Amino acid sequence: MADAPVRVVIVDDHSIFRSGLRADLDASIDVVGEAADAASAIEVIQATRPDVVLLDVHLPSGRGAASAPDAAGGEAVIRGASPVVPATRFLALSVSDAAEDVVRVIRAGARGYITKGSSGAEVSRAVHAVAEGDAVFSPRLAGFVLDAFGAAVGETAATSDELDRLSAREQEVMRLIARGYAYKEVAAELFISTKTVESHVSAVLRKLQLSSRYELTAWASERRLL
Amino acid sequence: MSGVSAGLARHLGWPLWVVRALFIALTPLWGAGALLYAWLWVFVPWEDPRAATEAAGADAADAVEAARVRDVPTRRVPVAWILTGAAIVVVLMTVTAIALFGANGVVWTSTPGWVGGVFLATALAVSAGMWATLVDRDDPARGPRHENIVRIVVTVVLVVLLLAQLSMLRQTGVAGFVFALVPIVGLLLVYSSILVGRWRELTGERVRRIREEQRAEMAAHLHDSVLQTLALIQNRAGASTEVARLARAQERELRAWLYDGDAPADSDLPTDLRDYAAALELDYPVRIDVVSAGLPAERASGEVAAASREAMLNAARHAGGDVSVYIEGNANAVDVYVRDRGPGFDLADVPDDRLGIRQSILGRMRRAGGSATVRRGASGGTEVHLRFVDAGGPASPSTEVRRG
Numbered sequence: 001m002a003d004a005p006v007r008v009v010i011v012d013d014h015s016i017f018r019s020g021l022r023a024d025l026d027a028s029i030d031v032v033g034e035a036a037d038a039a040s041a042i043e044v045i046q047a048t049r050p051d052v053v054l055l056d057v058h059l060p061s062g063r064g065a066a067s068a069p070d071a072a073g074g075e076a077v078i079r080g081a082s083p084v085v086p087a088t089r090f091l092a093l094s095v096s097d098a099a100e101d102v103v104r105v106i107r108a109g110a111r112g113y114i115t116k117g118s119s120g121a122e123v124s125r126a127v128h129a130v131a132e133g134d135a136v137f138s139p140r141l142a143g144f145v146l147d148a149f150g151a152a153v154g155e156t157a158a159t160s161d162e163l164d165r166l167s168a169r170e171q172e173v174m175r176l177i178a179r180g181y182a183y184k185e186v187a188a189e190l191f192i193s194t195k196t197v198e199s200h201v202s203a204v205l206r207k208l209q210l211s212s213r214y215e216l217t218a219w220a221s222e223r224r225l226l
Numbered sequence: 227m228s229g230v231s232a233g234l235a236r237h238l239g240w241p242l243w244v245v246r247a248l249f250i251a252l253t254p255l256w257g258a259g260a261l262l263y264a265w266l267w268v269f270v271p272w273e274d275p276r277a278a279t280e281a282a283g284a285d286a287a288d289a290v291e292a293a294r295v296r297d298v299p300t301r302r303v304p305v306a307w308i309l310t311g312a313a314i315v316v317v318l319m320t321v322t323a324i325a326l327f328g329a330n331g332v333v334w335t336s337t338p339g340w341v342g343g344v345f346l347a348t349a350l351a352v353s354a355g356m357w358a359t360l361v362d363r364d365d366p367a368r369g370p371r372h373e374n375i376v377r378i379v380v381t382v383v384l385v386v387l388l389l390a391q392l393s394m395l396r397q398t399g400v401a402g403f404v405f406a407l408v409p410i411v412g413l414l415l416v417y418s419s420i421l422v423g424r425w426r427e428l429t430g431e432r433v434r435r436i437r438e439e440q441r442a443e444m445a446a447h448l449h450d451s452v453l454q455t456l457a458l459i460q461n462r463a464g465a466s467t468e469v470a471r472l473a474r475a476q477e478r479e480l481r482a483w484l485y486d487g488d489a490p491a492d493s494d495l496p497t498d499l500r501d502y503a504a505a506l507e508l509d510y511p512v513r514i515d516v517v518s519a520g521l522p523a524e525r526a527s528g529e530v531a532a533a534s535r536e537a538m539l540n541a542a543r544h545a546g547g548d549v550s551v552y553i554e555g556n557a558n559a560v561d562v563y564v565r566d567r568g569p570g571f572d573l574a575d576v577p578d579d580r581l582g583i584r585q586s587i588l589g590r591m592r593r594a595g596g597s598a599t600v601r602r603g604a605s606g607g608t609e610v611h612l613r614f615v616d617a618g619g620p621a622s623p624s625t626e627v628r629r630g
Contacts, residue, residue: 014451020458058449116457139550143517146554178517179563179609180550 005030006131009048011041011077012056012093017116021054024120029127038076045081050088051131053077054123057094057105078108091130093123102141107209112136134198135205142177145204149211163211166204173200306376309354313383316347321390344405347387348412355380355416380416384409445484453477471507478504494521495531495560496553502535503551510542518553529594530614534562536586537610541566545607559615567607587612 006029010018013036022031033048035041038059045053057074078090090110094102102113111130114123115138126136137145149166166174169190176186183201187194238245320343358376388409459473496518503514534551541549545568552563583600587610591598596614 014454017454017458020462024461116454116461119461139515139517139552143519143552146519175552175554178519178550178554179552180515180548180565 007050009033009050075108306358313350512542537564562612565609
């Protein structure tokens with residue numbers, strides 16, 4: 001995997017941020033395209049077929065000069081582009097925004113979420129993880145997941161196919177991530193392999209995308225920060 | 227006398243005695259001075275709120291000032307009731323007159339007395355109703371209930387007047403019909419004053435909404451430009467540099483202003499620790515990420531909060547770099563994890579005279595009936611785990627002592 005560079009498209013409406021990010025990403029990542037709004041992002045993604053799209057949660061839709069940013073911009077890109085390029089994975093970038101937006105982007109199909117304050121090395125690591133099919137969770141997102149799935153009040157899934165609650169192991173993994181542990185550290189802590197940690201995280205991501213738990217949206221609109 | 231002269235003098239920038247002399251000089255001219263005085267006394271106060279909302283320059287400010295000077299005496303006199311009383315008296319007199327003259331079959335032209343009575347009674351009643359609506363409404367001692375009562379009384383007075391006139395319609399003829407319109411117009415005026423109040427409320431509402439929209443627009447703009455730039459600065463400057471710390475502190479501040487503006491200043495544990503983290507980031511080269519799940523019942527003033535703060539301070543002072551704080555709580559238990567990626571230390575190596583860990587964290591939690599563990603992280607660094615179980619139950623052993 002490490003031999004061929006990961007092809008990335010950066011979608012963000014701030015050119016200063018795009019160029020900053022482009023300079024920060026390490027050599028194993030090849031930025032093949034950039035876009036500033038949802039409409040042009042979909043075109044660029046279809047034209048370049050990248051491995052990973054780094055996607056700002058807040059994006060102008062590109063139709064007309066809307067003064068207020070379209071909150072659903074990032075979501076629109078995923079919904080618009082992913083049927084055409086099913087192999088492309090999306091990683092949401094955000095200035096640790098309102099939870100509802102992040103959750104919406106994840107539920108639209110993003111494979112993870114990182115804050116814009118992350119260093120170039122962190123973003124690069126996350127890009128590689130997403131390119132390999134893993135999910136990327138920030139501590140905040142893990143905290144949100146624990147909260148939204150009722151883990152904090154002791155709700156635990158009895159069967160593994162239950163979508164509305166987390167299994168005991170998933171809760172442990174999420175708790176460690178919320179405490180700031182990297183996947184490798186989580187694996188060492190729980191005496192499991194990193195791959196197992198990754199599969200737990202992917203399972204949680206799937207639940208986050210598919211669950212109909214009302215707290216997911218209720219919580220997000222109640223507290224506006226993630 | 228009731229501050230009119232003083233207010234007017236201040237508004238016009240004239241000396242007080244000039245204004246007073248002017249009022250006195252005008253009074254012999256058919257009472258013009260007294261009328262003007264009364265007019266000002268009545269009308270300036272209820273222009274006060276409008277002047278305040280416009281707040282256009284020094285003149286408006288002066289007008290507000292002038293109104294305030296006069297405000298207190300105006301409120302004391304129950305003007306609405308005086309006017310209502312006068313209206314009732316005049317109506318009674320007029321009705322009696324109508325009854326007497328009507329019975330005698332005298333036409334209206336020969337009796338200007340009751341024609342004047344109709345006008346005067348209507349005018350008084352309308353003034354009473356309007357006063358109640360426009361002036362007394364803002365008075366906390368009176369308010370809308372008083373306003374309604376005055377309006378009902380005034381309505382009754384005008385209806386009585388109207389009925390009296392209608393009953394005499396046969397005698398008074400077309401002219402009587404025309405004059406019957408006077409109280410009807412009066413009624414309309416009284417109720418139109420409600421519309422004025424409603425209209426004012428509507429204007430106020432619109433002003434508020436426009437302000438809210440402007441704020442939202444500004445928030446969106448700041449969010450887009452400033453927050454992004456601050457994020458970029460942190461990103462480019464490296465996590466623990468002075469510049470990044472300043473940018474992060476500014477980002478927090480701006481974010482709090484943008485999004486938490488309306489939130490009540492509750493002091494639950496996560497909020498408190500977040501604030502403390504922000505303060506620490508200013509003083510130490512550290513980046514503290516505070517994550518919370520669940521809603522801890524724990525108060526910010528409690529022992530857990532104090533011990534958490536101490537742990538965060540230790541991490542900031544001795545480890546620096548990235549620090550993660552995770553708070554999880556429900557109705558009867560709270561867990562706080564403070565993790566750093568510093569060199570780490572062994573509790574046994576800490577000298578006895580260092581009170582930070584031993585007293586402020588471990589001792590404090592023990593005294594409070596909770597538990598605290600300090601351990602080395604899986605790959606370097608230190609993690610402090612505080613656990614506190616409420617409801618009298620014994621603190622269960624912390625969930626993660628499976629490996630020391």
